[in-house]
Amino acid sequence: MFHHLLVPLDGSRLAESAIPAAAHIAERFHAEVTLLHVIERNAPAAVHGDRHLTEPAEADEYLERLKNTAFPEGVAATCHVHEVEVDNVARSIVAHSGEFQPDLIVLCTHGKEGVRELLFGSIAQKVLALGDVPILLIHPRDDESPIDFRCRRILLPLDGDPEHEQSVSAAREMAQACGAELDLIMIVPTVGSLPAEWAASGRLLPGVTGELLDIAQVNADGYLRNIVEKLKDGGISVEYEVLRGDPADGIVETASQNRSDLIVLGTHRKAGMDAFWSGSIAHRVTSRASVPLLLVPVKARG
């Protein structure tokens, strides 16, 4: 599934946090890697505290150095510097992904989400909204030290939405290639933690809502068991559980308790204010979890 990885960089050590993950995955999947440097027009001279590489020759040299040092033997890596300055980095990444046809983009988040990210969407979110390639998001450490990426335990939250099931195949591939265990969870809200679309029902018919949620919990159990059976047939080590509570909180807490190395989430690709208004789970998990996140864009059916 992941045969070609695209890793956008901007010359900063922060962005380089994405490289260990890309290297690990490329090795497991025998994939090739393209390192991409995109130069932003009017970029601040120091991006994330490092000197911003504005000359194509500088960038080229930088990428070549990374290619030779950061990747294990046997991983085929190529470098590409986009020589013309661009205004919109996200759009450029997406355009390059159209050109190189990667199966996965590995990207670093910019750490804590600020108001600007909220309003305009971080580059990662924008790339996700514009393109249809899965994105692996790495949260850098505060001191920007390199992070070892390992993939031994994967968390796969589902919500019963058949479209979100498209994330299952991505999780399965990851589990198979990396020899990881899979934890499937589904989080059914409680009357005290209702998402927006349940709000009126919870307020005016609290008893009925509570009962419906309890029924949903039972249904969820059957739903997950079904999926788990199919995964076990494929030889994957997988367990499942239905939890109650706020979905985003539950995902973050469970990842922490399980010491998950990766969370796989299907997402409908909204960025910035759209994600805000729809209370998108992926958005809330992205901004709060420090675990790597594999965001799988799902295609709306019908």
Added chain:
Amino acid sequence: MSQMNSGKTRESAEAILDGKPRKWGISRLLPFLGPAFIASVAYVDPGNFATNIQGGAQFGYMLLWVIVAANLMAMLIQLLSAKLGIATGRNLAELCRDRFPRPLVLFMWVVMEIVAMATDLAEFLGAAVGFNLLFGIPLFPAGILTAVATFLILGLERFGFRSIEAVISVLVGIVAASYVIEIFLARPEWGSVAYNAFVPRFSGSESVLLATGILGATVMPHAIFLHSALTQGRIVVHEDSKLRRLFRFELADVIIAMTVAGLVNIGMLIMAASTFFREGMTGVGTLEEAHRTLEPLLGSAASWVFAISLLAAGLSSSSVGTMSGQVIMQGFIQKRISPWIRRLVTMGPSLIVIGIGLDPTRTLVISQVFLSFGLPFAIIPLVMFTRRRDIMGVLVNHRITTILIELVAVLIVVLNFYLLYRILLGG
């Protein structure tokens, strides 16, 4: 994997998972009393404030029977509406679209949009008066402030900030509780209260108008559509036993909520009667003076507590009103407009009303009369659908239920026509 569960996230799963039906006693209901009380607060909106206070101020206890009757009717109607949603997975508007000819569907949609506007007007006015009373700012700027507050709340709710709703519910709840307590503090003449609570009578066309307003304020046509949509599409339930169980929860929800709401409304009317009617000051049953009805319990705090609760009642109902509007539009004509636009459009008439200086209390009462005229358009289809087994399955009405609801529909239509008759004849 059991360490994934934290105590607080596990709820009453045991009841379901062990498959044993629990005893249907008080202990079963206890967890729901709290939320159901909060639900009752959603039914107390500025329309109720205005009609109760005017009713009590001008006619004393005479219109108590309207509150009692309207609350009982509302219970039955909401029960049937929610039942319809649970049984069919379609809401009332969608079923109308499925089964009625298109011109009729369009007509019904237009009527309900007018009703929705009247509702929004009432809530907006109530909140604006609340701001005006609380901060002393003139009515029009208060209206603008209301508009801003409404949008803020709409936005926060969508992002999942439940706390705003809880705060608002508590604010209204405080006043609601105050009125209920005051019923007993004020030591009304219980004989007279009991008599008027059950003996229907009128005294002039103004009393008919107020009765119609109380009815509209209590039964609320848009809420009828909303109730059928509340549980839609979340979880599909097919098994008869589960459907019956859901219905029992629904009974608890509706009866508790409407009983509490009914007590609050009765309290308001009784207090308005003892504050204004006895003194013979029948002309001052306005929202601006209404805080005096709370003075026996709250003393000098009455004025700002009343103002805050009026404000909260106006703001809290606005999200319910917006949702109802969306359900109605989506159901009847399969179109959606974003809630923002809907709010914007319905704010126009409200601001105009404030701008041209109409008296808010009076306008509120008239808006509730409009609601009453919209009721038959919701109730008649409700009767038609809930009496049919092919639509409702195991949750179809008992014969008695159908007879009762038909009676209700007839009474409402008769009352509306009677009001028109009195108005046209200038009685």
